[in-house]
Amino acid sequence: MIKAPLLSKPEVGDTLIIYLSISTSAVSFVLIRKDSGVERPVYYASKALQDAETRYSNIEKLALALVMSARKLRPYFQAHAIIVLTNHPLRQILQSPDTSGRMIKWAIALGEFDISYQPKPAEKGQAVADFIADFTYPVDIASTPEAVASLPSEAQKIESTTPTWSLYVDGSSNQQGCGAGLVLTTPDKVAMEYALRFKFKASNNEAEYEALLAGLRLAKHLGVKRIDIFSDSQLVVNQVTNNFDTKDSFMAAYLAQMRLLLKHFHYQITQVPRAANSHADALARLASAVEDKIGRKIHVELLAAPSTMVAEVCNLQQGDSWITPIYKFLAHGTLPNDKVQAKQIRYKSARYLIINDQLYKRSFTLPYLRCLTPAEAEIVLREIHEGVCGDHAGSRSLAHKTFRQGYYWPTLHQDAIRISRSCDKCQRYATIPHSPPEPLTPMISPWPFAQWGLDLIGPMPAGKGKVRYAIVAVDYFTKWAEVEPLATITEGKIEDFVWKNILCRFGIPNAIVTDNGRQFDNKKFKMFCSKFNINLCFASPAHPQSNGQVEAVNKIIKRTLKTSLDKAKGCWPEFVPQVLWSYRTSYRTSTGETPFSLAFGTEAVVPVELEQATYRIQNYIQSENDKQLTLNLDLVEEHRNQAHLRNVAYKQRISNYYDSRVKPRSFKVGDWVLKKRLLCDRVPSEGTLSPNWDGPFEVVVHQDSAKHNQFMVPTKASSMEDKYQSQKLRTMFIKIVRSTINLWCQHQSFTYKASPPKLHL
Incomplete structure (x- = not known):
């Protein structure tokens, strides 16, 4: 290459290829496109490494070169699919759970682009990248850290070796029992001894297979990738290497299980003499010994069933879940055909990784969260919510606890809400809410003495005539109250009270509101009300607010009786008229008037006016008094209208305060x-x-x-x-x-x- 190659403009839909190269002091890249099989450069650049960057590992330098190219050529990366040609496990390192925080940050930054990784062939573009890296030198901080060179150089190769583990296995079967022994040795020559006792009968060859399967399962669990296997069984070694055929169905089943496990390793299996496998042989004999003769210095595990036995299970998860596309991309690089979905999956996958064929998510609060399918998520949520350690927590606490336990799926919070809401025990033992579920509906009487409320007070201390109860009636408009002590609260007593104290004194009302007591809710009283065309209305059970007017007067009467009586509580019937007089002549906030004035148009004369004479007492003239009383009767309608307006305004203020605490709950038929x-x-x-x-x-x-x-x-x-x-x-x-x-x-x-x-x- 005598001169720098001419740059080429990529076309819409082109797939661009990038070559990366590193040296001790610089990193470089070349972005190319193929035109009729000919590589044409689109852009090439390099970056001199600073002091800290020179101490990066080689794989981190490669990742830095890729991130640098993505930042510098962001429009190209956003508009085109990018293929990274490299012989190094760059994609695996970026998705590795053990990678550094810097690599994780770079992986997330690269996740938004359509980047794939392929093995590097011997291409001219790599020579350009290598040349740029070799001829880029560190510069001072004052100078620019990026330079472009134009002469090629030989590629620098990065050697990466995978450590090799050793596995010695042996099986034993005799009259005393069956067992297996294995010795797994790390690259640092640390030996792990493992003995396995079978709870089923097995032949010598089956025991050899079980030993090898157990060793491979242990190696897979430890994350071993390269392993050398040693066994003294000629049959097992030659069947695995395809030198012997499997004529027995049991051996064929074991061999099938063996091949499934061997897919996870780069392995080499070798037959060794029994003398060279003495350590594993001793463990196998120990495991197959009589159970009470087994020592406790070496852990012996019990195997309940052969490894070839297939458990009968029911697959609850049908079809693909949200895990499937992310897993396929991370494991095999497979993406959906839809470009939008492919871009979304590529971006999301930066926060996921695969450990032992299980998908995990990188978390902000915990190292890794295991990703669950909907069926698994249902089991986990119900166990955490109502299992052995469940506390029937609320949705947010349940979701937080599930996160802390190390699980994740996209609809975790929504599923936690659904589980906590549908839990039968949580609903039956739920806290009783005190906030009202609907706006307040004020009850206002249209005219005086049109609507009365009835209720009972008692039982109270027995008074004269053995009276222990009192019946209370209140007019909703004027707030006028009538009270009568009773010895018994029968249907007849209630009917007599209504006849004497309401109908005969104030006329036939339009409606009477009572609770659901049997004294009111009976056939005789209903017929009595029906006879006079009175609407008998019943309040809701356990909801005294439905008849709140009479309930409020009840509290006033009981409080006044308590304060009027000392120790002679049985004298309460004699104090009832006094209590009524004080109530009827007291100012009511709702109407702004006393019940007496609304009923008769004039304020009553109270005893204090006789002791300390008021103006009307001092200047009392009979004829003038009669004229004023007559005038008051003419003005009583206006007086009542003003009281009605004040009552409506008062109830509106109460409704506004009440409605501010409303949390609506809605019903419909069939709920x-x-x-x-x-x-x-x-x-x-x-x-x-x-x-x-x-x-x-x-x-x-x-x-x-x-x-x-x-x-x-x-x-x-x-x-x-x-x-x-x-x-x-x-x-x-x-x-x-x-x-x-x-x-x-x-x-x-x-x-x-x-x-x-x-x-x-």
Whole structure:
């Protein structure tokens, strides 16, 4: 080569070839294209090595040359497929688990390009690369580190040798038992002794094969690549070297297993005299001895079945998984025909490597993560979640624990969410949420005394007449309350109270809201309400907020009684009128008025006004007072309208605060749900370890949430349908044949079937 070759422009679709060369002080490369079989250079360059780079190993210098070419010629690498011609295991080193961090970084940088590796023939392009490397010298830091030369030189060869291991094997079969012995010697002359005792009967030839198979399995596990095998069995050695035929089916099966293992080694098998194999022979005799005579200085393993026995297994994984394309590329260099997919696989594979035919992923937190197929991932996740050491952790904790155990697959977090959600125990013992599942629906009465709430207080200390209970009625508009002590809470007592204290004093209401107690939910009281065309509404079970107005008044009455009574708790019936008077004349935040003024249009006179006379007491005139009372009655409608507006605004403020904590849960007909377990449903013997949820139940009817958020939910003891708020329900995730049905629950009104659904688990 007298002059530098002329550079050539690559065409679209050309596959470019790159030659690499290194020396003690420089690295170089030549990028060429083939035009009708003639190599034409596209670009060539070199780089003088700096102080630290001169101490790189030869294989690292080759990788540096390739990385340098990719950085300098990035447009060419992105637009064309690149073939690296080298006789050195550059691809294997870049994907090796034992490589340095610098090599891993370079492997990731090269992963985005379409680079393949092929053996190097004797080509003119290599001579150019070698010449550039030989005639590139180190320069000062002030000068440029890159130079281009134009004269050829002889290629510098890199010698790489694989260490050779030695394996001595022998088998033994006698009346006392069968066994095998082997001695595996490292290149540093460190001998590893291994004895194997068979729990089955084997002939001498079968024992020899078992010994050789055990030795090869051990060598493969240790990562041995080159091995010399020594055996004193003439039959085994000659069958492996194809000098003898296998006429026995057992020998043919052993030979087939042998050839599968020998594919992983560069091997040489030699027959040696028994005297030269005395060490392995002694181990074999030791393993075949009577069991109680075996010493414990040498580990003896038990082999339960012959190596030729094929286990009957069911292949759960059908077809290719996400591992297959990456494994094929790393192991055989095979890529899909689609260029986009091929580029993606090539880029991803930089973070993966193969160890003992198993794909691993390089991790940021751990050295290597074993890659699992979907079937293996399912087993691992369920074992970590609910196995012997499982703690039924949440999805994020489960995914983190799986990573820490050394496993990886692309959908790990999604599968962890699915497993934790569909776990039956996790659902039944799940924490009861306190956040509301739907926006608040305020209940506002359209006019005074149109809607009343009824409830019971008790049992309380026995008072005069053996009264222990009290029935409370509250008007939703004016907040007017009526209370009557009762000795018994029968249907007749409830009916009499409603007749005397509501109907006869305030007229027939439009609706009465009660809980699900038998005193209210009975045929007689329903007929009584139906007779006067009163709508009888029931609150949801275990959801007193559905009748919150009367529940709030109950708390006020009980608190006032507690503070009014000292030790004579049995006197509470005598204090009821006083408590009612104080309540009726107290300012209510929701309306901005007292119940008395909204009911009668004028504020009541209280005892304190007599002790410390107010203006209206001091200037009382009968005739003027009558006129003012009459005027107040004329203005009471406006007075009530203003109170109604204040009540609506107050409830809106409460709704805004309540709705800010809402976490929606949606239902639809056919969904399966769990119902919150009430205190009365808990088993006393279980104590605090009782489940929090019962079920599953199926949604069969969807009711409008405008009907005060009441629901129909069944009980296991009967076929009747009860009403429940969706706040007492939660999603039921069900696993059916390795799949999950996602059934969410809406915070609206639903009716639920009594019998639990039948599941195909």
